[in-house]
Amino acid sequence: MPTVREAAFRVFEHFGVDRLFGNPGSTELPMLKAMPEGFRYVLGLNEAVVVGMADGFARSSGKPALVNLHSSAGTGHSLGNLFTAWKNNTPIVVTAGQQARSILPHDPFLFAERPTEFPRPYVKYAIEPARAEDVPLALVRAFVTAMTPPMGPCFVSIPVDDWERECDWPPLPDLTLRAVPSATGIERLAAMIDQSQKPALVIGTGVANAGGWEAAIKLAEKAGCSVWAAPYAARETFPENHPQFSGFLPAWRDKLRGLLAPHDAILVVGAPVFTYHVEGEGPHWPEHAALMALSDDPQHLASLPGGGGVLGDVADGLAQLARRVNARAFTGKSHQLKDPEPAMTSAYVLKRIAALRPERAVIVEEAPTARGPEHDTLPITREGGFYTCASGGLGYSLPAAVGVAKGQPDKVIAILGDGSAMYTIQGLFSAREEQANVSFVILNNGAYAALTGFSAEFGMNHVPGCDLTGLDFVKLAEAQGLAARLVDSVEDLDQALSWSFAQTGPTLLDVRIEYAIHSH
Template sequence: MPTVREVSFKIFQHFGVDRLFGNPGSTELPMLKAMPEGFDYVLGLNEAVVVGMADGFARSSGKPALVNLHSSAGTGHALGNLFTAFRNHAPVVVTAGQQARSILPYDPFLFAERATEFPQPYVKWACEPARAEDVPQALLRAFHIALTPPMGPVFVSIPVDDWDRECEMPGLPDLSLETLATPTGLDRLAALLNEASRPALVLGTGTADSHGWEGAIALAEKSGASVWVAPFAAREVFPENHPQFAGFLPAMREDIVRLLSDHDAILVAGAPVFTYHVEGSGPHWPTHAKLAALSDTQSHLAALPGDALGVLGSVGPALAALADTVNPRSFAGKQHSLDTPDAEMTDRYVLSRIAALRPDNAVVVEEAPTARGPMHDNLPILREGGFFTCASGGLGYGLPAAIGAAFGQSDKVLAVLGDGGAMYTIQGIYSAKLHDANISFLILNNSRYAALQGFASHFGMNSVPGTDLEGIDFVKLAEAQGIPARKVDDTSDLDAALAWSFAAEGPTLVDLRIA
């Protein structure tokens, strides 16, 4: 009979998995023994880096990512980015080492007590199989749950002595996991748009997760709707140079109502109604407008406020179907306008030059909270699969996610990072060098946690302790890990440094000293 290890790798290959993201520990070594030829091990020097890379890979490639963590300690290091993977709806299958079954009753060194509870509630499913022979079936179930919309991470704890045990080879079912909206639901959404005179589409991350780019364009152009990006959308949802692109909704209730006040019908697709960052009051959308929500995430519909229509189903296919059925209407709204910033070392100007000089089809991975607003006005996203960011709000995701995104597709990746966020997982640069990832790390360096300083006024604070980050030299940090880097503190050197980085085949870093 085959071993658990042999069967497990056949299951991995069944789901198109050809690499393992990890940082090896003693309780994982038997899993790594005799890995199949062509199955790569992607090393991260911290488990937060490991999970961030896996998340970026899964989202950019459209395939599940496999992660191996070390018992409780490694899982603990990974939890921040595991939470982000959960919010990102990234199909990440986590295996974690556990001590040998025979010594578990004696609280051995490096064992995981109540292992399945540790990552909850930020995994869709967690399991420690009762017997070694049950590991393959647990892994099959883990992949199916991770890939069922809304997708997300799962967790399987595996004792170290299970891998060499004999077991049977289970069947490998081929499941269709997409949830389609009902015809009745689609008819009601179409009626809402047809009865309106000034409709709006508010598109969230679920649009991109369900390949809804073309469907969204078709529906907007057919219905004459203005298109807004939902608050804190973590993917690209619509071409930001399209005449019908209206802009980005903030995470503030009153501002959302104000910006949507010109519309009498609003369809929110692939997002909750709505994501807020601060307290607000009053209605959640203009009182004169009808609102409907379309999502494959049940919690989005269960939390609908007020008198709204909710339809459960995969967003991309539903948008395409609606484009075939809604009545045609001319567009009469306003287009989002871009900045023309002065030539100074500000985030706005730097982002505008990145936009002007970026390679064709470049993919942007962003984690620069202070610059998110300026990015909307100066670095438009123009392609499907062209943007990834963190849905959770936790720092330390962007740098390793950019590396994973580079593994998941072939175009140049531009990692637009704040200096504070980059320092959370700066050792990820080593993985970029080790695997020759095609990335430009672009550090918007203002020497502070500027997002917190800017947010302080909301709480009546004039200053915030612990937010100054003077003296960090990113060029030396990059070069110490084998990556060429340049520093730019004057606009006269900006274009040359960006062009150098964008033309490079492997990883580079540019430390952009912005005011």
């Protein structure tokens, strides 16, 4: 009979897992005792880094990721990015070390009293199996649950003495996990579009997660739709240089309603209706417009404030709609890029990144203050070309960029705020260890500028604790083995960007930008 460890690694192999993201602890050592040849251990120096890397890898590779954490303290360190993985709908299976079963009644050192409760509600499934023999089946269920849309992380707590126990080989299912939208539902969506004069297509993260990029383009072009990115979309939505791309919807109800006012039919795909950041009043969309939603997430439909919706795989639904709707010409307005003047502003730096980036470069972003200028100057034009965190929690994108780089072949450009980067700065060590093809570009304005910019919503003109003056990212990078350069003038910018983009391993640029508040 196999050991639990042998059976577990057969489960991992079945689901296409060839590496383990972790930070080793005492209660995980038996899991690591005899890893199969070719199975890689990806080290992060903090559990937030570990989960961020795994998330980026899973999203870019299209495969589930495996994470190993320590019991309470290690799992606690991971929770910010585990919450982000939940909001990103990322298929991750987390195994967490638990103390030996025989000493659990004695409250041992480094144990978790209620291990399955700790990560909830931000996992789809959490279990500590009743018997060691049940661990492999729990892992199978965790992978299937993680990969079933809407995807998300799952959690399995495993006592340290389980790994050497004997068990049966688990049955390994061969499943198709996507549910096709009903033909009746697609007919309803098509009828709404066909009966309209100026239809709008609002695309969210779920379209990219389902691989619906090409299907969305076909539908928009056939039906003459104006295409908007849903508020806080955490993936690429539509080619931002396409004439039918209209722009980005804000997370403010009144502003959003104003932008959608020209439309008499609105189809929201792969996103809630809608994600807001502040309170608002009045209707959620223009009262004269019909609205329906297409999503693989039942909660998007359960929380609809009116309108109608269809549940099912969004890529399949978009493809069905593209075949079904009537053809018409596009008569809307195109999103217009801006051309900022040379200066050490985020807008100008992002413009130069757009001009100099390698053709297939992937953008991973966590610079909240620069999100507006990014929309104005740095168009995302390729499938798989953009990643950020759906949760709004900082500390995701630096390690995620390492994972994205290991999950696909193209150069990754990580555009990070100085405040964001400091949450998981030790992820640079993992970038060097993995030789990840990432250009880290720190937009360093010496402040939590996004927060000071948002403070006007609450009638404040000063926010304490936002001054980050004095951080030296060149020294921080060099201390972890990365080549790095300081950029503090327009004259040096292009040369520094070109140098960084030409490297095949990780580099960092500390770009000193002017402290300016952008609202978008």
